[in-house]
Amino acid sequence: MSTPKKQSIFERLHVGNGAFDIVGKRKRWYLTFGALMLVCVASIIFRWFNLGIDFEGGTKIQLPSASASGQISVERVETVFKEAINKDAAAVQQVGTGANSTIQIKSEALTVDEVRLVKNALFEQLKPQSPSGESTVSVISDSAVSGTWGGEISRQALIALGVFMVLVTIFLALYFEKWMAVSALVALFHDVIVAAGIYSIVGFEVTPATVIGLLTILGFSLYDTVVVFDKVKENTRGLLGLTRRTYAETANLALNQVLMRSINTSIIALLPVVGLLAIGVGVLGVGTLGDLALIMAAGMLAGVLSSIFLATPLLVDLKMTEPKYKQQAERVAQRRANVARKAETAESAEGVEAETDLSDDEALNAELRREKAMAIAAGVPSRTPKASDARRKSTGRPTGKKRR
Numbered sequence: 001m002s003t004p005k006k007q008s009i010f011e012r013l014h015v016g017n018g019a020f021d022i023v024g025k026r027k028r029w030y031l032t033f034g035a036l037m038l039v040c041v042a043s044i045i046f047r048w049f050n051l052g053i054d055f056e057g058g059t060k061i062q063l064p065s066a067s068a069s070g071q072i073s074v075e076r077v078e079t080v081f082k083e084a085i086n087k088d089a090a091a092v093q094q095v096g097t098g099a100n101s102t103i104q105i106k107s108e109a110l111t112v113d114e115v116r117l118v119k120n121a122l123f124e125q126l127k128p129q130s131p132s133g134e135s136t137v138s139v140i141s142d143s144a145v146s147g148t149w150g151g152e153i154s155r156q157a158l159i160a161l162g163v164f165m166v167l168v169t170i171f172l173a174l175y176f177e178k179w180m181a182v183s184a185l186v187a188l189f190h191d192v193i194v195a196a197g198i199y200s201i202v203g204f205e206v207t208p209a210t211v212i213g214l215l216t217i218l219g220f221s222l223y224d225t226v227v228v229f230d231k232v233k234e235n236t237r238g239l240l241g242l243t244r245r246t247y248a249e250t251a252n253l254a255l256n257q258v259l260m261r262s263i264n265t266s267i268i269a270l271l272p273v274v275g276l277l278a279i280g281v282g283v284l285g286v287g288t289l290g291d292l293a294l295i296m297a298a299g300m301l302a303g304v305l306s307s308i309f310l311a312t313p314l315l316v317d318l319k320m321t322e323p324k325y326k327q328q329a330e331r332v333a334q335r336r337a338n339v340a341r342k343a344e345t346a347e348s349a350e351g352v353e354a355e356t357d358l359s360d361d362e363a364l365n366a367e368l369r370r371e372k373a374m375a376i377a378a379g380v381p382s383r384t385p386k387a388s389d390a391r392r393k394s395t396g397r398p399t400g401k402k403r404r
Contacts, residue, residue: 023252026313040197084121195299217299
């Protein structure tokens with residue numbers, strides 16, 4: 001007897017026949033996500049965030065990166081700034097490329113005299129030139145930012161996040177059920193913490209664009225979770241009356257069936273975000289594009305992983321706290337034990353053909369027919385009998401005109 005060929009990982013992904021035991025290994029996923037969240041929370045507590053001047057307040061000075069003698073380096077700007085007022089700049093970075101490239105200096109709030117000293121020192125020592133070739137002090141601009149504006153953005157973002165959570169909870173509880181709502185919210189909370197933690201670890205500057213990106217990823221994370229839960233809901237319809245699979249096995253099958261879709265959707269969604277991150281950081285320098293792309297890439301990746309490896313396994317554990325699902329799992333185990341015991345009896349009989357009780361097989365076939373009938377009934381509307389059909393059924397003869 002030839003051994004069946006083992007399917008590759010790509011074949012199993014496309015077939016979606018439950019070959020990946022994701023739910024059965026949920027304890028290892030809990031440990032993995034727990035360790036990841038612990039690292040992120042520790043970074044947020046001990047390192048906090050690199051808040052921009054939009055949140056803390058300060059002074060921003062900007063000058064062209066080109067001069068008569070060539071490109072102006074970031075290190076040279078840092079040195080001139082410190083020599084002018086004997087203070088270190090909070091951040092100095094190059095933004096943009098080509099003729100429109102500029103160097104931005106962000107520091108604590110400076111007085112009018114300090115700003116004047118810095119601008120004069122930058123002009124006298126570096127001689128920056130505008131794209132049109134102008135080289136005067138006026139090409140160096142400055143602006144003061146109040147921390148109250150960033151605080152207002154943070155408050156509005158927290159209010160938006162709270163409203164979003166409430167509306168999502170109501171929607172999931174009504175469309176699905178309470179345990180699915182709880183699982184989705186836990187996964188959503190995980191995504192927010194991980195995305196914020198990665199931002200804290202990397203040390204990118206937190207700007208209003210970061211807050212916007214964080215709110216944006218919540219919708220993507222929830223979308224993937226809803227797709228998985230919708231398939232779980234479809235597969236588990238009428239499960240309590242069957243003994244073919246447990247709730248955990250049915251949920252795992254649903255995960256396998258949408259796994260390829262989740263991977264494809266995530267790759268397509270992440271490609272432009274990764275492109276933004278590469279361009280924003282590698283080409284244009286760390287700026288608005290980099291701030292927005294990093295938070296979105298981290299959040300989207302966390303959302304995909306949590307919807308598959310966290311939300312559904314957690315849903316299974318919550319479901320199994322209900323007695324009816326425990327009893328159904330016990331019936332499944334009992335039926336399988338009966339089948340295994342009868343198989344052993346048949347194999348141990350020497351020279352005598354064991355009588356086979358087909359009650360289990362018949363029950364399984366009945367369940368398969370019932371599942372098929374339920375699937376057909378869910379997709380095809382029931383036909384309302386015509387009045388002529390009802391008369392034919394009651395009289396037992398055709399209702400057409402009598403043939404002469």
